[in-house]
Amino acid sequence: MxxxxxxxxxxxxIMPREMEIRAYAQGIIRETYESFGFTSIETPCLEDINxxxxxxxxxxxxxxxxxxKRGEKLNLETAKTEADLTDMGLRYxxxxxxxxxxxxxxxxxxxxxxxxxxxxxxxxxRPQRGRYRQFMQCDIDMFGEATNMAEIxxxxxxxTTLGKLNFKNFEIRINDRRLLKAMSDYAGFDKDKFDEVxxxxxxxxxxxxxxxxxxxxxEGFAETSVxxxxxxxxxxxxxxxxxxxxxELLGEALPAEVSANLYEIISSVxxxxxxxxxxxxxxxxxxxxxxxxxxxxxxxxxxxxxxxGGGGRYDKMVGNFTGTDVPACGxxxxxxxxxxxxxxxxxxxxxxxxxxxxxxxxxxxxxxYAKILKSASEDRKTGKTVLVVKMNKNKKFQKEKLTAExxxxxxxxxxxxxxx
Amino acid sequence: MxxxxxxxxxxxxIMPREMEIRAYAQGIIRETYESFGFTSIETPCLEDINxxxxxxxxxxxxxxxxxxKRGEKLNLETAKTEADLTDMGLRYxxxxxxxxxxxxxxxxxxxxxxxxxxxxxxxxxRPQRGRYRQFMQCDIDMFGEATNMAEIxxxxxxxTTLGKLNFKNFEIRINDRRLLKAMSDYAGFDKDKFDEVxxxxxxxxxxxxxxxxxxxxxEGFAETSVxxxxxxxxxxxxxxxxxxxxxELLGEALPAEVSANLYEIISSVxxxxxxxxxxxxxxxxxxxxxxxxxxxxxxxxxxxxxxxGGGGRYDKMVGNFTGTDVPACGxxxxxxxxxxxxxxxxxxxxxxxxxxxxxxxxxxxxxxYAKILKSASEDRKTGKTVLVVKMNKNKKFQKEKLTAExxxxxxxxxxxxxxx
Numbered sequence: 001m002x003x004x005x006x007x008x009x010x011x012x013x014i015m016p017r018e019m020e021i022r023a024y025a026q027g028i029i030r031e032t033y034e035s036f037g038f039t040s041i042e043t044p045c046l047e048d049i050n051x052x053x054x055x056x057x058x059x060x061x062x063x064x065x066x067x068x069k070r071g072e073k074l075n076l077e078t079a080k081t082e083a084d085l086t087d088m089g090l091r092y093x094x095x096x097x098x099x100x101x102x103x104x105x106x107x108x109x110x111x112x113x114x115x116x117x118x119x120x121x122x123x124x125x126r127p128q129r130g131r132y133r134q135f136m137q138c139d140i141d142m143f144g145e146a147t148n149m150a151e152i153x154x155x156x157x158x159x160t161t162l163g164k165l166n167f168k169n170f171e172i173r174i175n176d177r178r179l180l181k182a183m184s185d186y187a188g189f190d191k192d193k194f195d196e197v198x199x200x201x202x203x204x205x206x207x208x209x210x211x212x213x214x215x216x217x218x219e220g221f222a223e224t225s226v227x228x229x230x231x232x233x234x235x236x237x238x239x240x241x242x243x244x245x246x247x248e249l250l251g252e253a254l255p256a257e258v259s260a261n262l263y264e265i266i267s268s269v270x271x272x273x274x275x276x277x278x279x280x281x282x283x284x285x286x287x288x289x290x291x292x293x294x295x296x297x298x299x300x301x302x303x304x305x306x307x308x309g310g311g312g313r314y315d316k317m318v319g320n321f322t323g324t325d326v327p328a329c330g331x332x333x334x335x336x337x338x339x340x341x342x343x344x345x346x347x348x349x350x351x352x353x354x355x356x357x358x359x360x361x362x363x364x365x366x367x368x369y370a371k372i373l374k375s376a377s378e379d380r381k382t383g384k385t386v387l388v389v390k391m392n393k394n395k396k397f398q399k400e401k402l403t404a405e406x407x408x409x410x411x412x413x414x415x416x417x418x419x420x
Numbered sequence: 421m422x423x424x425x426x427x428x429x430x431x432x433x434i435m436p437r438e439m440e441i442r443a444y445a446q447g448i449i450r451e452t453y454e455s456f457g458f459t460s461i462e463t464p465c466l467e468d469i470n471x472x473x474x475x476x477x478x479x480x481x482x483x484x485x486x487x488x489k490r491g492e493k494l495n496l497e498t499a500k501t502e503a504d505l506t507d508m509g510l511r512y513x514x515x516x517x518x519x520x521x522x523x524x525x526x527x528x529x530x531x532x533x534x535x536x537x538x539x540x541x542x543x544x545x546r547p548q549r550g551r552y553r554q555f556m557q558c559d560i561d562m563f564g565e566a567t568n569m570a571e572i573x574x575x576x577x578x579x580t581t582l583g584k585l586n587f588k589n590f591e592i593r594i595n596d597r598r599l600l601k602a603m604s605d606y607a608g609f610d611k612d613k614f615d616e617v618x619x620x621x622x623x624x625x626x627x628x629x630x631x632x633x634x635x636x637x638x639e640g641f642a643e644t645s646v647x648x649x650x651x652x653x654x655x656x657x658x659x660x661x662x663x664x665x666x667x668e669l670l671g672e673a674l675p676a677e678v679s680a681n682l683y684e685i686i687s688s689v690x691x692x693x694x695x696x697x698x699x700x701x702x703x704x705x706x707x708x709x710x711x712x713x714x715x716x717x718x719x720x721x722x723x724x725x726x727x728x729g730g731g732g733r734y735d736k737m738v739g740n741f742t743g744t745d746v747p748a749c750g751x752x753x754x755x756x757x758x759x760x761x762x763x764x765x766x767x768x769x770x771x772x773x774x775x776x777x778x779x780x781x782x783x784x785x786x787x788x789y790a791k792i793l794k795s796a797s798e799d800r801k802t803g804k805t806v807l808v809v810k811m812n813k814n815k816k817f818q819k820e821k822l823t824a825e826x827x828x829x830x831x832x833x834x835x836x837x838x839x840x
Contacts (some may be wrong), residue, residue: 003741004468005524008508011464013521015528019460019799023450030443035800037807039825040439044431044554045465045540046485048424065466068486068506070544076505079496085505086488088428101433106424108435112809112823120465124490134464149789153808156793264786272793321423353455366684369569373576373692380455387457388573389532405459405530 009125011134021342022136024349025165026118029138029333032161036153037115038140043097051100053089056317058290060092063123065133090122093332094139095291097206097315102143103321112144118335125330129342141330143318148261150329151228151295152268154311155279158331162299163275165338166347170270170277170308172302175285176262177292177312178180179246181329182254183283187229189221195290197221197229205306209233235255238280240266246283261295297331302338303341309334353383356409357402359391363415372413384409430547430632431554441762442556444769445585446538447572449558449753452475452581456573458536458560463517465540466508468684471520473509476737478710480512483543485553510542514559515711515734515750522563522748523741532564538755550760559731561750563738568681570749571715572688574731575699581721583695585758586767590728591720592689593658595705596682597664597712602674602704607642607649615710617641622706625726629653658700660686666703681715711737717751723761729754773803776829777822779811783835792833804829 005379007013014022028192030040053061066086068074079085091097094117102113118138125133137217140157144152155172162170184197200215207215209230231250238241240263247259266279273279280300287296287310296312311331319325358376360369391412392398399410427433436440450460472484486506488494499505511517514537522533538558545553575592582590604617620635627635629650636646652669656662660683667679686699693699700720705717707730716732731751739745740835741825778796780789796806811832812818819830 003471003474003520003523005520007464007520007524008466008468011466013464013525014462015525016459016461019462023460035805037777037805037809038773039436040443041436042434042439044427044433046428046431046542046554048428051423054423065490065508066488067510068488068502070485076501076504077501081496082488082494085496088485089486100423100425100427103423104427105433105435110821115438116806134466149808149810154794156797160797167829268786268790268793271790272797274797321425336706355457357457366688370688370691373572373688377576377580377692377694385455385457387534388569389457390569401530 010125010132018339018343020349022339024137025335025339025342027116028164029161029335030116032164033116033140033157036114036157036160038114038157040116040118041098041101042119043091043094043101043116045090047091049086049089051096052092054096054320056096056291056320058097058288059090060123063125064092065090065122065124092123092255093121094119094137094332095141095317098139098141098330099185099317099328100321102326103318106143106322106326109143109233112142112150115141115143117141132336136335138335139330139335141328141329143326145329146315146327148265148295150266150327151261151265151297151313152272154329154331155265155269155297156272156274158299158309158333159269159273159275159277161333162277162338165342166345167301167338167341168276169302170275171238171280172261172277172297173280173282173285174265174295174297175282176258176295177257178294179194179254179283180286182250182327183229183232183246186250186253188225189229193221198286201284202288204233204284204415206241209255233284236283238278238282238298242279242283243281255375258294263300265295294406295329299334301337301341303345304337307334308337308341352386354409355385355387355405355407356411357397357399357407358386358411358413359398360387360388360413361415362390364413365415368413368415430545430552432552438759438763440769441767442759443724445755445759445762446558448584449538449581449755450536452584453536453560454579455578456534456580458534458577460536460538461518461521462537463511463514463521465510465542465753467511467517467520469503469506469509471516471708472512474516474740476516476519476711476740477512478708480543483545484512485510485542485544499545512543513541514539514557514752515561515737518559518561518750519737519748520741522746523738526563526742526746529563532562532570535559535561535563537561552756556755558753558755559750561748563746563748565749566735566747568685568688568715570747571681571733572692574749575685575689575717576692577695578729578753579689579693579695579697579717581753581756584666584699585762586765587721587758587761588696589722590695591658592697592717593700593702593705593720594682594685594715594717595702596676596678596715598683598714599674599703600706602670602678603649603652603666606652606670606673608645609649613641621704622708624653624704653704656703658698658702660701662703663701678714685693685715707732715749719754721757721761723765724757727754728757728761773805774808774829775805775825775827776831776832777819777827778806778808778831779815779818779831780808781835782810784833785835788833788835 067088069087213230291314292312293315294313298310299308301308313329315327379386487508489507604614633650711734712732713735714733718730719728721728733749735747799806
């Protein structure tokens with residue numbers, strides 16, 4: 001029988017060069033977040049299908065890989081719908097599992113609880129270049145901190161991490177769902193239509209402000225309201241001046257604590273930040289997930305078009321599990337994009353040890369071979385990588401190949417001239 | 421709606437203390453194996469269901485979590501069997517995916533190819549204490565090396581790794597499938613019954629040699645053959661003397677290269693080994709998987725009853741994918757057991773930095789708070805973990821909790837006495 005050699009559709013195999021970068025980036029991420037007092041936790045890759053299909057995940061719920069029931073629970077004859085056939089699914093993000101974990105273990109966890117997660121998630125998206133159906137997410141989340149100490153720390157920890165990975169000159173764009181609501185109210189849009197307005201505003205990157213205007217009108221929103229709405233974004237320049245202006249325009253429609261919160265986060269981060277980046281106030285920032293309740297933020301890296309991660313406050317989600325809301329705020333790094341950028345920039349991992357290849361004569365006697373292994377072991381103690389490998393007939397070609405793999409030192413051992 | 425707080429049946433949540441040990445152990449494993457020239461690779465957690473159900477995996481194939489087809493490929497009305505409903509499954513080990521990976525990428529890979537994999541696997545086993553349905557495996561494998569250079573290196577690399585993780589006084593038990601065959605032939609058992617004989621011999625740990633004898637007789641094997649067979653294991657003491665004796669008894673039934681191979685591996689490893697362990701020749705070692713073709717080995721740690729990992733040579737498996745056999749040999753560490761032993765021995769991770777908690781007055785003004793964050797950031801540069809957290813009313817209790825989390829230094833910041 002011949003088996004299938006290709007990986008399953010839309011999922012990738014990771015080769016040694018990329019694995020090195022991934023391990024290095026994961027190390028920096030873990031080390032930096034831990035220095036801020038975040039602690040790692042892990043949940044199973046599979047979750048109860050009811051948790052995954054509970055409307056927390058928006059569009060992602062359509063992309064779940066579902067697992068077939070097993071044993072007597074599976075009854076093909078009586079099964080009428082998909083729901084009869086499955087009991088679990090592969091997680092599509094790390095947030096729903098984390099909130100479940102927190103709800104299950106809150107009594108044992110410190111307050112505030114600061115979690116770090118690095119793990120794979122799965123989405124049955126249409127396969128396309130650079131987008132895979134299995135990918136890694138790196139999330140930090142804080143539970144039990146209602147003030148913007150949470151936002152400030154999440155942003156400082158994430159940007160410090162990106163700085164250590166050599167990213168420069170990037171932006172953290174910030175906004176607040178409550179400001180988005182206030183602007184929609186101010187324009188005179190129906191409160192029920194808020195989500196629809198946000199979905200259209202979210203296209204601004206692609207279709208521009210004129211495009212947003214046109215689409216709003218096309219969708220039946222009153223032209224005067226649309227004009228009033230779009231005028232709010234007219235002179236947005238990313239600075240706090242834009243926020244001043246919005247505050248003035250919106251007046252009482254915008255709760256004072258919303259703007260105060262944004263001022264505090266932006267100014268605190270700006271005065272403490274380590275990495276080379278800018279805080280940008282962006283009143284057009286939407287972030288897809290419906291579960292956000294306050295501040296939202298996103299990483300924009302110039303070398304990369306779209307967002308390289310983001311997060312925000314979701315104070316209502318724990319309540320879905322326990323009946324009691326708990327303040328929560330998280331920041332997710334787009335790990336696969338970060339790795340892609342590092343690979344494309346030909347990133348060199350600092351402080352890597354020397355790689356040395358021992359080329360050993362095929363006819364080497366076993367007792368001499370043991371001496372070579374001992375010498376390799378001594379060399380490894382100095383921090384070197386030592387590859388012990390048979391010498392090929394075409395030694396030159398073999399060395400070229402090894403050089404391409406990063407080997408810079410070579411030692412040759414011949415059976416007839418071994419000196420110990 | 422209230423969601424389900426428990427993780428899915430048989431899968432565990434991993435708390436911070438265990439995560440620290442896991443990350444440390446993974447770091448040591450990666451670093452040590454890489455110093456031997458192994459390179460990391462990764463394959464998707466999902467594999468084509470046909471590859472998983474191809475009789476490579478023995479009993480594990482009954483334990484596969486299967487994934488439901490999606491979209492138009494799923495047709496509930498016409499589906500008659502499980503096979504109609506699924507196209508992928510979660511891998512039950514790392515070997516089948518690795519052999520597929522090697523078959524798919526052999527042209528780009530060095531010769532020999534030395535792979536390191538660390539990843540989760542899934543088996544829908546009956547849940548029981550200490551045994552989970554999702555668990556991590558750490559495997560090294562070597563393709564393209566037909567001589568025992570492969571076995572010697574796999575054993576040295578794995579034992580060096582275990583030594584670095586503080587394991588002492590353990591054993592590597594070694595045997596050869598070809599010796600098992602020779603012994604079965606020598607006893608006069610039917611060649612077709614070889615697998616059955618092995619399954620019974622494999623119970624020796626639990627039922628003793630007398631139990632094996634009884635079961636063989638009960639299963640209908642001739643008593644004289646059974647006596648002849650069991651006499652082979654009579655004076656087995658783990659040393660090379662036992663091998664000498666078997667060699668003499670079996671005569672031509674045992675190919676000379678099989679015993680020579682075992683002598684060479686045992687003596688080479690003994691003369692080069694770094695860690696505190698013993699090579700033990702164990703003619704009763706079977707190893708479950710049917711795909712082994714030569715040497716087989718297993719880690720036995722005194723603190724732990726059963727095996728903590730194992731491996732062997734499987735020279736015929738690549739051929740199932742490509743039609744052409746390639747020599748292959750692998751060694752898998754029982755990562756979950758290693759972690760369990762480290763946790764139970766209250767293992768202290770060496771060289772961990774100081775953990776310092778900043779307790780900050782709730783009424784701290786924002787500009788002073790920014791100064792505290794700056795000071796935290798300076799402290800982190802010295803290698804410390806710095807947790808910035810609000811001071812509770814019951815400061816004493818708060819400090820006790822933090823001490824339990826490993827914090828040993830405390831700084832207190834009051835709004836009315838901040839000196840910058």
